[in-house]
Structures are given as structure tokens and as C-alpha cells.
Amino acid sequence: MRSSKTELSSATIKLFPKHSYAYYKVNPKFYKKEALIVPSFDQIKIERVIGSQTFILQHLNQAVSIHTPLLPGSNINHSATSIEIHVAYCELQTTANCFSVNLKLLINEKIIISQPDSNEIKLEFSFYKFLENLTFTNCLPNEIPPELLKNLKCEVFDAWCEEEIELNHSTNTFNEILKITLLIKIIFTDQISLNNLTPNPLIPDSVLTGMFLITGSIIQNISKQTLKTQLLQKNEKLINLLTSGRFYDALLILISITHELQFAYNAIPSERIALNLVLRNLKNIETELLAQL
Numbered sequence: 142m143r144s145s146k147t148e149l150s151s152a153t154i155k156l157f158p159k160h161s162y163a164y165y166k167v168n169p170k171f172y173k174k175e176a177l178i179v180p181s182f183d184q185i186k187i188e189r190v191i192g193s194q195t196f197i198l199q200h201l202n203q204a205v206s207i208h209t210p211l212l213p214g215s216n217i218n219h220s221a222t223s224i225e226i227h228v229a230y231c232e233l234q235t236t237a238n239c240f241s242v243n244l245k246l247l248i249n250e251k252i253i254i255s256q257p258d259s260n261e262i263k264l265e266f267s268f269y270k271f272l273e274n275l276t277f278t279n280c281l282p283n284e285i286p287p288e289l290l291k292n293l294k295c296e297v298f299d300a301w302c303e304e305e306i307e308l309n310h311s312t313n314t315f316n317e318i319l320k321i322t323l324l325i326k327i328i329f330t331d332q333i334s335l336n337n338l339t340p341n342p343l344i345p346d347s348v349l350t351g352m353f354l355i356t357g358s359i360i361q362n363i364s365k366q367t368l369k370t371q372l373l374q375k376n377e378k379l380i381n382l383l384t385s386g387r388f389y390d391a392l393l394i395l396i397s398i399t400h401e402l403q404f405a406y407n408a409i410p411s412e413r414i415a416l417n418l419v420l421r422n423l424k425n426i427e428t429e430l431l432a433q434l
Contacts, residue, residue, distance in 0.1 A: 187330070187331055187332075187396070187431060188296075188328045188329070188330055188331070189328060189329055189330075189331045190326050190327070190328050191280060191285060191289070191293070191327050191328065191329060192240070192277055192279060192280025192326070192327045193280075193298065193324060193325065193326040193327070194277050194278065194279055194280070194324075194325060195322060195323065195324050195325075196275050196322070196323045196325060197320065197321070197322050197323075198272065198320075198321045198322075198323070199318060199319065199320055199321070200248075200270060200318075200319040200321060201316075201317070201318055201319075202315075202316065202317040202319070203316050203317075204309075204312065204314045204316065205314055205315050205316070205317065206313065206314055207254070207262065207264065207313050207314060207315060209262045210313060211254070211256075211262075211308060211310050211313055212256045212257055212258060213257070213310065214256070214257040215254055215255065215256045215257070215262075215308060215310070216254070216255055216308065217252065217253070217254060217255075217306050217308065218253040218254065218255045218261070221251075221253040222250075222251060222252050222253050222304075222306075223250075223251050224248065224249070224250050224251075224302045224304060224319070225248070225249040225250075225413070226246055226247075226248055226300045226301075226302055226321070227246065227247040227248075227249070228244065228245075228246060228247075228297045228300070229245035229246065229247050229269065230243075230244070230245050231243075231244055231294075231295045231296060231297055231325070232244075232295070233293055233294055233295040233327065234274075235282055235290060235293065236282070237282065237283075238281070238282070239276050239277065239281065239282070240276070240277040240280055240281070240282060240293075240327055241274045241275060241276045241277065242272075242274075242275045242277075242295050242325055243271075243272065243273050243274070243275075244270075244271070244272040244273075244275065244297070244323075245269060245270075245271055245272075246269065246270040246271075246272065246300075246321075247267060247268075247269055247270075248267065248268055248269075248270055248302075248319070249265075249266075249267045250264070250265065250266055250267070251263070251264070251265045252264040252265075252306065252315075254308070270321070275323075275325065277327065280327060289329050292329045292330065293327055293328070293329050294327075294328060294329070295325055295326070295327055295328075296325070296326050296328055297323055297324070297325055298324045298325065298326045299323070299324040299421075300321070300322065300323050300324070301321075301322050302319055302320065302321050302322070303319070303320040303322075304317060304318065304319050304320070305317065305318045305320075342388050342433040343433065344383050344386065344388060344391075344430070344433075345429055345433070347429060348383060348426050348429050348430060349380070349383055349384065351422055351425065351426045351429075352376065352379060352380045352383065352426065353380070354422065355376055355419060355422045355423065355426075356373065356376050356377075356380075358415075358418050358419055358422065359372045359373055359376060359415075359419060360373070362414075362415035362418060362419075363412060363415050363416075363419075364411070364412065364415070365409065365411070365412055368405065368409065368412060372419065375394075375398050378394065379391055379394060379395060379398070382394065388430070388433070391430070392427075392430050392431070395423065395426065395427055395430065396427060398423065399420065399423050399424060399427060402416060402419065402420050402423070403420070406420065
């Protein structure tokens with residue numbers, strides 16, 4: 142059995158500036174304009190979670206043909222085999238009694254079979270998985286203020302898959318069981334007025350500890366040197382903002398960087414496992430910071 146994990150969440154941020162130059166804070170093109178004065182803004186847009194639930198599902202592929210003959214002693218190379226899960230759409234359904242979700246997943250598989258003659262059989266295929274009426278049991282519509290119900294949406298925050306593959310040498314086929322785990326959240330967009338907040342909330346020690354752990358994770362796990370350098374520079378900038386107590390500057394840049402990493406995740410498949418680790422840690426830190434507001 143092997144586990145494959147995919148990070149799927151994304152953060153959004155929007156500034157409502159009092160001055161036109163405020164936008165440089167969240168536009169990557171302007172990250173290097175350090176000489177500019179910190180802009181004045183009075184609202185930020187964030188996504189708040191009203192409920193989340195983990196769903197575990199199974200998918201069975203039976204008697205899948207292998208066009209290359211299997212030699213005796215052939216076996217699955219689990220370390221080279223991979224599965225990627227992508228969300229094509231996530232639709233939230235609301236009734237008087239419950240929330241439910243309809244999903245369309247795109248599952249990409251690459252299966253490597255090792256043979257005694259040192260040749261490998263590579264199988265690559267994709268398919269859609271449709272899931273309907275995944276019902277939340279720990280979050281009910283009557284618990285939510287009516288004015289929020291019309292603005293709710295769902296998001297697959299995390300997804301991973303474990304597979305069991307069995308080769309059938311006599312029929313030159315394989316059977317496969319996929320165990321798919323989905324963490325789905327119900328969210329709404331909120332605007333926070335910074336005029337009513339304290340100048341700089343206290344930054345928990347755990348946030349700084351987490352940032353240093355992310356530095357180690359980047360150094361250890363990111364292999365592409367250009368990407369590693371960029372991430373280390375941005376991480377160092379965040380640490381400097383946090384250690385100097387600049388809570389809101391750090392929060393805005395953190396959310397923006399998380400959003401950027403989502404694009405890197407899709408653009409650089411070879412780094413997805415490593416980026417997944419970084420993204421998960423950044424999202425945890427983002428959650429901790431938002432909890433201080």
C-alpha cells in the first residue's frame with residue numbers, strides 16, 4: 142500500500158486601499174519595492190470556515206488490461222508509482238436540513254511494474270470520479286445565520302489516496318482498490334475592518350517556530366534550486382516581519398504567498414510532494430494568525 146497526497150486549497154486576498162499604491166502589497170510584481178512607504182488600507186478580505194468534514198471513499202478498477210506481457214516475478218514498483226487528484230468542480234447543496242457536496246475529481250495514475258529482465262512497464266491513465274450527496278453531519282444550515290447561507294461555498298482543502306494493486310499474471314491484468322480521503326470545508330468570504338482592530342495583535346511563539354520549520358522543510362525537500370531560493374527569500378521576509386511585530390504586513394504577504402504557491406504546485410509537477418508540505422504548514426500558520434483577530 143502506498144499513499145499519495147495532494148494539496149488543493151487556495152487563499153484569496155483583496156485590499157481596499159485608501160491610496161492607489163497600496164496594491165503593491167499583494168502584487169508579486171511589486172514585491173521588491175521595499176523603498177515604498179507601507180500603504181494605508183482599512184479592510185482585508187479573508188475566507189472563514191464554518192464547518193469541515195473528512196470523507197473516505199473507495200474506487201475499484203478491476204481486470205485492467207496490461208498490453209505488455211508480464212514476466213514471472215514481475216511486481217509493482219510502489220516508490221515510482223504515483224497518483225494525483227485534481228478537483229474539476231466542487232458544488233455545495235443547501236437544504237433546510239443539511240449541507241451536501243457534489244464533486245468531480247480527475248484522477249491521474251502512473252503505475253510502474255518492475256520485471257526480472259530489468260525492463261519496466263509504465264502505465265499512465267486518467268479518469269473522472271463523480272461523487273454526489275456527500276453529506277455533512279457536523280454542520281447544519283439552521284446553525285448558520287441566514288444572511289450567510291447565500292454566500293457559502295465548498296472547498297476541497299486536502300485530498301490523498303492509498304492504493305492496493307494486485308497483478309494477475311494469468312490474465313495479464315491488474316486489480317486496484319483506491320481509498321480516497323477528502324477534507325472538505327464550507328467557507329464564506331468575510332471583510333475585516335482594520336480600523337477597529339488593535340495596531341498589532343500578539344504573534345504566538347508557535348507561529349515563529351512553524352516558520353523556522355518551514356525553512357528546514359524547504360532546504361531539505363525542494364530540489365529545484367531556483368524555486369528553493371525564491372521560497373527561502375520569501376520565508377525569510379515573513380520571519381523578519383513576524384519578529385518585528387508587523388502582524389498585518391506578515392498576514393497579507395503570507396496569504397499572497399500561499400496563493401502563489403498554488404500556481405507553482407500546478408506548474409511544477411516534480412515538486413508537488415515537497416510543495417504540499419510547505420503549503421500545509423503555511424496554511425496552519427495562516428489559521429493561527431487569523432485566530433488572533
